[in-house]
Amino acid sequence: MLATAIIVFREVLEAALIIGIVLAASQGVARRGLWVAGGIAGGILGAAAVAAGADAIAAAVEGIGQEVFNATILLAAVGMLGWHNIWMTRHGRELTLAANRLGAAVRAGTRPLWALAAVVGLAVLREGSEVVLFLYGIAAAGGGGPVAMAIGGALGLAAGVAAGATLYLGLVRIPMRHLFAVTSWLVLLLAAGMASQAAAFLMQADLLPPLGANLWNTSFVLTDQSLVGRVLHTLIGYTAQPAGIQLVFYVATLLVIGSLMRLTGSGRTARSPRTPSPDPRLQPGE
Amino acid sequence: MHRLVVIALLMVCAVPAAAVAQVPAIALSIRDHQFVPAEVAVPTGAKVELIVRNEQAVPAEFESTSLHREKIVTAGSAVSVYVGPLDPGRYEFFDDFYPASRGFVVVR
Numbered sequence: 263m264l265a266t267a268i269i270v271f272r273e274v275l276e277a278a279l280i281i282g283i284v285l286a287a288s289q290g291v292a293r294r295g296l297w298v299a300g301g302i303a304g305g306i307l308g309a310a311a312v313a314a315g316a317d318a319i320a321a322a323v324e325g326i327g328q329e330v331f332n333a334t335i336l337l338a339a340v341g342m343l344g345w346h347n348i349w350m351t352r353h354g355r356e357l358t359l360a361a362n363r364l365g366a367a368v369r370a371g372t373r374p375l376w377a378l379a380a381v382v383g384l385a386v387l388r389e390g391s392e393v394v395l396f397l398y399g400i401a402a403a404g405g406g407g408p409v410a411m412a413i414g415g416a417l418g419l420a421a422g423v424a425a426g427a428t429l430y431l432g433l434v435r436i437p438m439r440h441l442f443a444v445t446s447w448l449v450l451l452l453a454a455g456m457a458s459q460a461a462a463f464l465m466q467a468d469l470l471p472p473l474g475a476n477l478w479n480t481s482f483v484l485t486d487q488s489l490v491g492r493v494l495h496t497l498i499g500y501t502a503q504p505a506g507i508q509l510v511f512y513v514a515t516l517l518v519i520g521s522l523m524r525l526t527g528s529g530r531t532a533r534s535p536r537t538p539s540p541d542p543r544l545q546p547g548e
Numbered sequence: 549m550h551r552l553v554v555i556a557l558l559m560v561c562a563v564p565a566a567a568v569a570q571v572p573a574i575a576l577s578i579r580d581h582q583f584v585p586a587e588v589a590v591p592t593g594a595k596v597e598l599i600v601r602n603e604q605a606v607p608a609e610f611e612s613t614s615l616h617r618e619k620i621v622t623a624g625s626a627v628s629v630y631v632g633p634l635d636p637g638r639y640e641f642f643d644d645f646y647p648a649s650r651g652f653v654v655v656r
Contacts, residue, residue: 403605
């Protein structure tokens with residue numbers, strides 16, 4: 263039962279942290295709960311489908327189907343996170359102003375909440391499919407009994423959700439005017455970490471060279487398997503022994519999304535009469 | 549420019565296909581939450597294919613931090629995991645669904 267709880271907790275933790283960030287990033291936006299709930303529901307359905315087709319996925323693309331599938335999901339999420347951040351630097355300021363005058367109704371229709379809902383769905387699908395596969399395997403093997411499995415699964419789920427909720431509640435204590443900058447950074451680092459994970463899968467599939475199998479090894483400080491290591495793995499893409507290609511993907515994602523945010527954000531500022539700052543590069547939230 | 553892209557794509561597609569044709573295969577089983585054999589010897593700088601067969605009734609996930617490998621092996625099935633070329637050393641792997649189970653790729 264405890265073993266089941268731990269495995270389920272680990273898989274749920276990753277998705278829950280991502281959902282915590284998404285909820286904080288969409289704080290104050292009308293109907294965001296529906297979008298996020300839709301993402302979770304879609305992710306759970308997708309997870310069941312992926313678990314059911316696990317053998318077919320593994321056998322696809324000459325045996326590298328699992329790797330290609332995981333990398334595709336991760337890169338799709340990176341795209342959505344990047345799109346959201348770039349869109350927000352362009353329109354975030356108007357939205358804050360609109361909120362004061364016209365209320366949340368204006369914001370709900372214009373903001374790309376679908377991108378965040380998709381990120382939630384993809385995260386739940388990826389982690390959830392492992393949970394489904396694992397629990398189904400135990401159930402099919404008849405080990406431990408269904409009650410112990412259900413209790414273990416529920417405990418793991420509850421602990422994972424609690425971790426995500428803690429992150430969310432911590433983030434929303436940040437004053438609204440700083441929250442946007444903080445969540446932008448969190449989303450950017452989340453995207454870079456996912457890109458690095460995608461690179462690892464493509465390297466495993468032999469579609470990319472490692473460019474140095476292990477650049478460094480910080481496992482004497484923090485292992486990937488430890489709780490803190492897992493949390494940091496999700497939040498900022500921590501890995502104790504990164505390969506060169508992972509670092510390339512990580513830095514490239516930071517640079518591409520970061521510079522696109524800067525470009526769209528500063529273009530906006532230059533044209534806007536409401537922000538007469540002498541140096542547009544020093545605008546907050548960029 | 550377009551020709552370069554096409555050539556690059558062909559190279560990307562050709563590399564794994566060529567690699568699959570040549571590398572030696574090593575069988576590795578997961579049995580009662582243990583890897584059999586628990587140590588796999590690989591020559592320095594060589595590339596090998598580990599054929600990981602899950603002989604259990606429950607799914608497993610072959611995972612290694614130092615080898616950067618992470619692959620689900622459903623009950624009763626087998627997957628290919630390519631490793632190398634590697635520097636000499638001991639590279640640990642484990643079943644992520646049953647982390648107490650450990651094995652090593654020993655490169656020398």
